Amino acid sequence: MAAIGAQDIRKRIGRFRVLIMGRANAGKTTILQKVCNTTDQPEIYNAKGDKVDAAIVESSLGRGNHDITNEMVFRSNPVFVFHDSCGFEAGTDKEFESMKNFISERAHATKLEDRIHAIWYCIPMDEHSRTFQRSEEKFFLECDTGNAPVIAVFTKFDALRAVAYGDIKKQLQGVSAEERSKRIAQRVEELFANTRVLEKLRKSENRARYKSYVRLQYMNKQDTNCDTLLESTTLALDNEELRLCLVSTQQSNLELCIKCAVTILVDRAHQLFGLLLFDCGAYQYKIARWFPHLQVRQRLIQSDDSLVMMLTDGITAGKIGIYEARTGWTALMPCCYSPVDSGM
Structure with missing residues (x-):
């Protein structure tokens, strides 16, 4: 019997396209590997669809050159396609303009399959005093992301726990393990709030379409995943076909299917019909x-x-x-x- 809805939409749209952004060592590659359930490195293709030697890409990065139009694909899940902004954060104004133009063109592409469907902006928390730097500020203020939602991804969030523990170490002497954990968690929230990063993301003058944020921690461990990122991205999409495409593209999160089905459709039925019977x-x-x-x-x-x-x-x-x-x-x-x- 034929498969239901989501697979047919995926065939029509093609692949789910994500632009991943952030400084070097923000954990971007690890995130993509977790999303695609692999430890392998991605294969890289140029705008013409020709495979590019990874060594050539590394060499270009070393010289400060990077082609944002290159596509990264993992064999474990080739229905995801990723673009990496690597280079603009510490690059020249020319590189920033190139990235800016790429986002504008792809965010407003006529064909749905050619668009950037979502943007993951990775902000590492291992330098929480320098969380929102000039590169982040410039991106959110100047880049027109169209209908592509921007998800702020706070990576290495576990680094805040070590800082929190150091801040209140003396206060933890003689308290129970449960109370110690509670106080450390509270201090972590204070440290995060003190960065004021969410206020900066939500500025009314920003052109980038910030929709939500997720916190990722202990991503170096095998038993961690990016389910919260996939869920946040799915719910941030305005286009139901894109939601279906993403849900069918990810391979491991049945809970996401359930949440989308119930939250989006059943709630909509109640909004439309209230207590009345529906089909x-x-x-x-x-x-x-x-x-x-x-x-x-x-x-x-x-x-x-x-x-x-x-x-x-x-x-x-x-x-x-x-x-x-x-x-x-x-x-x-x-x-x-x-x-x-x-x-x-």
């Missing part, structure tokens, strides 16, 4: 679209306890087959199932 079957289909690897089964329970089963096609939402259909009242019991587990 349950239609909304079942709309919810199921967020699960690209699932199919929908509807059970209709008859008054005489016989079972009517309808399989719903993910493309047309039409009835494929009806079994033991009889007259009488019915109760709709929608559920999703895996094609593998269904035995059908």
